[in-house]
Amino acid sequence: MTDLLAARTQMAMSLGFHIIFAALGIAMPAMIATAEWRWLRKGDRDALALAQRWSKGTAVLFAVGAVSGTVLSFELGLLWPAFMERAGPLIGPLFALEGFAFFTEAIFLGIYVYGWSRISPWMHFVSGLAVAASGIASAWFVVTANAWMNAPIGLGPEGGPSAQFDPLAPLRHPVAWHETGHMLLAAFAATGFLVAGIHAWALLRDPRSGFHRLALMIALAVGGVPALLQPLSGDLIARTVADHQPAKLAAMEALFQTERGADFIVGGIADTETRTVSYAVRIPKGLSLLLHGDPRAEVTGLDRFPREDWPPVTVVHMAFQLMVACGLLMTTVAVWSGWRALRGWRIEDDRRLLYAFILTAPLGFVAIEAGWVVTEVGRQPWIIDHVMRTSEAVTPMPGLWIPMVTFSILYVMLAGVVCWAMWRHIAATAGPLSPASLKEPVS
Amino acid sequence: MGALELFLGASLVGALTFYLLTGGADFGAGVWSLFAFGRNAQKQRALIDHAIGPIWEANHVWLIVAVTILFTAFPPAFAVIATGLHIPLSVMLLGIVLRGTAFAVRTHDITSQTDGSSTTPVIWRYVFAGSSVITPALLGVNLGAVASGRLTEVSSTASFTDRFIAPWLAPFPLSVGILTIVLVAYLAAVYLLVEAHDPDLRTLFTRRAMISCGAVVLAAAVALWQARRGAPEIYAGLRHTVMGPLAVAVAFGLHLGAFVALWNARAWAARWCAVTGAVVMLWGWALSQFPFLVEPHLTISNAAPPPTLHVLALSLLLGSMVLFPLLYYLYRIFKGRVLPGG
Numbered sequence: 037m038t039d040l041l042a043a044r045t046q047m048a049m050s051l052g053f054h055i056i057f058a059a060l061g062i063a064m065p066a067m068i069a070t071a072e073w074r075w076l077r078k079g080d081r082d083a084l085a086l087a088q089r090w091s092k093g094t095a096v097l098f099a100v101g102a103v104s105g106t107v108l109s110f111e112l113g114l115l116w117p118a119f120m121e122r123a124g125p126l127i128g129p130l131f132a133l134e135g136f137a138f139f140t141e142a143i144f145l146g147i148y149v150y151g152w153s154r155i156s157p158w159m160h161f162v163s164g165l166a167v168a169a170s171g172i173a174s175a176w177f178v179v180t181a182n183a184w185m186n187a188p189i190g191l192g193p194e195g196g197p198s199a200q201f202d203p204l205a206p207l208r209h210p211v212a213w214h215e216t217g218h219m220l221l222a223a224f225a226a227t228g229f230l231v232a233g234i235h236a237w238a239l240l241r242d243p244r245s246g247f248h249r250l251a252l253m254i255a256l257a258v259g260g261v262p263a264l265l266q267p268l269s270g271d272l273i274a275r276t277v278a279d280h281q282p283a284k285l286a287a288m289e290a291l292f293q294t295e296r297g298a299d300f301i302v303g304g305i306a307d308t309e310t311r312t313v314s315y316a317v318r319i320p321k322g323l324s325l326l327l328h329g330d331p332r333a334e335v336t337g338l339d340r341f342p343r344e345d346w347p348p349v350t351v352v353h354m355a356f357q358l359m360v361a362c363g364l365l366m367t368t369v370a371v372w373s374g375w376r377a378l379r380g381w382r383i384e385d386d387r388r389l390l391y392a393f394i395l396t397a398p399l400g401f402v403a404i405e406a407g408w409v410v411t412e413v414g415r416q417p418w419i420i421d422h423v424m425r426t427s428e429a430v431t432p433m434p435g436l437w438i439p440m441v442t443f444s445i446l447y448v449m450l451a452g453v454v455c456w457a458m459w460r461h462i463a464a465t466a467g468p469l470s471p472a473s474l475k476e477p478v479s
Numbered sequence: 480m481g482a483l484e485l486f487l488g489a490s491l492v493g494a495l496t497f498y499l500l501t502g503g504a505d506f507g508a509g510v511w512s513l514f515a516f517g518r519n520a521q522k523q524r525a526l527i528d529h530a531i532g533p534i535w536e537a538n539h540v541w542l543i544v545a546v547t548i549l550f551t552a553f554p555p556a557f558a559v560i561a562t563g564l565h566i567p568l569s570v571m572l573l574g575i576v577l578r579g580t581a582f583a584v585r586t587h588d589i590t591s592q593t594d595g596s597s598t599t600p601v602i603w604r605y606v607f608a609g610s611s612v613i614t615p616a617l618l619g620v621n622l623g624a625v626a627s628g629r630l631t632e633v634s635s636t637a638s639f640t641d642r643f644i645a646p647w648l649a650p651f652p653l654s655v656g657i658l659t660i661v662l663v664a665y666l667a668a669v670y671l672l673v674e675a676h677d678p679d680l681r682t683l684f685t686r687r688a689m690i691s692c693g694a695v696v697l698a699a700a701v702a703l704w705q706a707r708r709g710a711p712e713i714y715a716g717l718r719h720t721v722m723g724p725l726a727v728a729v730a731f732g733l734h735l736g737a738f739v740a741l742w743n744a745r746a747w748a749a750r751w752c753a754v755t756g757a758v759v760m761l762w763g764w765a766l767s768q769f770p771f772l773v774e775p776h777l778t779i780s781n782a783a784p785p786p787t788l789h790v791l792a793l794s795l796l797l798g799s800m801v802l803f804p805l806l807y808y809l810y811r812i813f814k815g816r817v818l819p820g821g
């Protein structure tokens with residue numbers, strides 16, 4: 037394994053690990069706050085129990101999210117020092133803003149998790165909202181930094197910062213808006229579906245539990261609406277990719293030849309040697325129509341780019357298909373539940389739907405991982421699109437497979453530990469709830 | 480060198496100072512959990528969990544702020560540090576991850592109680608304690624290596640050892656590592672003795688604070704002695720300027736004061752002396768290194784272009800106007816009894 041590949045693998049591992057906790061950290065506070073709101077307004081004890089259970093479990097996730105994020109802040113330099121040297125002045129301020137979001141998040145998290153019986157219920161509720169808002173803000177800043185890597189601005193002719201660049205300009209870039217919006221929807225959809233799946237499983241065992249019914253409703257509200265919107269947001273983001281990174285788009289679609297009236301290719305395995313896609317279903321002129329609203333529009337293919345500038349087509353294409361497939365399945369389940377709700381039927385009475393929740397529970401996270409593979413692998417061989425190559429950025433330190441293997445082992449172990457810790461929480465709520473475990477809020 | 484560079488350099492040291500006094504002490508509390516055995520072991524652990532639980536994540540962010548200031552304002556220094564110190568920084572990160580995870584898994588377990596009991600496997604206690612020792616040690620080693628002046632852009636033809644091992648695996652950085660462990664343990668003991676309700680624990684932590692106070696003075700003397708060879712520029716700064724010997728003398732006086740205060744059971748005075756003593760040590764180092772970020776090539780003039788510095792300085796200023804009141808609020812809720820005037 038070359039050092040470059042080891043560094044890329046370590047980065048991918050660390051980010052792929054962190055994003056799970058980040059997504060949960062963005063959406064869980066909103067769900068907890070919803071439950072707490074219900075307790076405050078209706079005095080519903082189930083809602084209070086739910087808010088407390090969720091927040092106790094989420095506290096572990098937050099801690100792991102915080103430490104894995106710290107690793108990332110250093111890894112940017114440990115693995116890609118030349119990249120940080122060049123990009124630091126341009127995207128550093130975004131990370132600084134993110135730092136403040138982390139601060140507010142961590143402060144209010146401490147207050148929220150430990151403060152149930154120390155501050156007034158309303159202040160407590162407001163702290164929960166502050167945690168949720170800071171999570172959203174940190175996602176916004178860091179995804180904007182990533183959008184800058186995809187569509188860099190503010191660089192002068194020598195590749196350094198141009199004379200009058202504005203470090204806040206990346207925040208106004210359309211690519212950043214679309215990426216952030218898509219990521220936030222993804223976080224809510226993925227978390228909502230995961231939690232819905234868990235409580236659907238509990239409801240199958242104990243169909244009359246008010247606690248789990250409430251949990252399911254909140255999870256569906258928080259996850260379902262974003263799942264409906266996600267394909268639309270995905271279409272928007274695809275159009276900006278077509279404008280700014282045509283090579284990435286061509287790889288996503290496995291479009292080897294520039295074409296008028298390009299087909300939309302569903303599934304299939306792309307072969308870069310023969311430049312063909314086998315076993316695919318083709319929707320005639322679908323791609324031109326989706327991207328440009330015109331079935332005869334031209335779509336740039338990989339043939340317009342030198343071979344050494346192609347991203348790994350097979351991986352990017354597969355990852356893209358996987359994300360879209362997950363997204364469509366989740367949308368279907370969201371529509372199904374919405375339809376039942378509109379008819380005035382109780383969602384939890386439909387056992388087939390409960391099974392569907394369980395089956396779709398992991399899909400949002402699968403889609404998040406796949407989507408980031410599309411974004412990041414699709415940008416290769418560039419670390420800053422068309423400005424700096426990943427191979428130019430990697431640290432000169434040899435033997436990078438050693439930290440890569442070490443961190444991989446660490447993350448695999450941590451993943452196991454977190455699953456075990458979560459399982460203890462879930463298993464405890466699946467049984468009868470003891471009211472004695474509630475922390476009494478001050479009145 | 481402009482005012483912005485100066486301000487941002489000071490903010491960097493400022494963030495490290497807050498990290499040492501808050502996040503560092505959280506690690507120090509973990510160090511003491513290594514010694515929690517015997518009759519009131521569970522009480523000791525409960526005190527430690529209780530003390531750091533609500534605040535450690537916020538305290539930890541100071542480190543992230545410091546790193547962010549470094550790579551935003553002084554990218555060349557960050558690149559040199561992150562390249563040459565790849566190994567000790569990676570080990571420090573392992574420590575950070577393990578400490579945080581072990582603590583969270585144990586204290587947020589479904590069975591965990593406020594009296595410090597839970598049915599999680601005991602291994603988490605050891606992981607927590609062990610990583611609480613490793614992390615500050617490596618933090619100190621890294622800072623020592625930065626100060627040592629060996630961490631320059633060694634030519635890319637130099638051997639692996641010269642580039643990636645020698646800068647930190649040397650007596651001076653190691654002595655700073657040891658100094659950091661005892662310093663954070665000392666701070667933690669001084670904080671914990673104020674927070675303990677139980678008279679037994681209070682006596683215990685008073686004794687520990689006194690021992691670690693002595694250890695700090697000793698470790699600092701060793702580090703200073705090692706600096707003669709290991710960090711000549713720093714040593715010169717501490718010996719041959721007016722401020723240098725003054726800082727050393729003041730730090731020594733403050734720790735002596737803390738010891739006397741501990742002896743006389745003046746917990747508050749001890750706390751103030753210990754904290755200011757630690758601050759003087761950190762700033763004494765920073766000032767003797769000034770204006771270098773990485774001795775002896777990169778100074779704070781090797782900075783990002785002005786627009787970046789402007790935005791960064793402004794966001795630090797505005798950010799802290801929001802942040803400090805919020806931090807105060809957090810501390811007042813959980814530490815109200817042990818805050819000044821509380």
Ligand code: HDD
Pocket residue numbers: 179186214215216218219221222223225226266267269270271273274277284359360361362363364366399400401403404405406407408409410411412414
């Ligand atoms: C719940 C998760 C989820 C779901 C259901 C979808 N996506 Fe997605 N997608 C992501 C989660 C995600 C992501 C992981 O969050 C990415 C990676 C970078 C980003 O900002 O969002 C992403 C990136 C991403 C990109 C690449 C953007 C870039 O390279 O800058 C495109 C073109 C799409 N998505 C398109 C879609 C389409 C057409 C979907 C149709 C259903 C879809 N996504 C569903």
Ligand code: HEM
Pocket residue numbers: 044045047048051052053054055112116119178179181182405408409412413415416418419426
């Ligand atoms: C958390 C969600 C993210 C995931 C799952 C993710 C995933 C990945 C993957 C799979 C790679 C390896 C690509 C390859 O080498 O083929 C990678 C590389 C990288 N990512 Fe991300 N990424 C995420 C977010 C970000 C963000 C927000 C940034 C920056 C602000 C970023 C910066 C980088 C850098 C610097 C590299 C290494 C250079 C490169 O391969 O281009 N990533 N990431």
Ligand code: HEM
Pocket residue numbers: 054055057058059060061062097098099100101102103104105106107108109112138139141142171172174175178179219536539540543
């Ligand atoms: C290169 C990429 C990234 C870096 C350097 C990074 C860095 C960090 C750091 C240092 C923390 C810890 C904050 C604390 O102590 O509270 C953190 C947490 C967090 N990060 Fe990231 N992050 C990256 C990618 C992402 C992405 C892509 C997202 C979201 C879309 C994200 C969202 C969050 C959130 C919401 C938290 C809060 C803590 C939690 O929820 O567990 N981060 N990140």
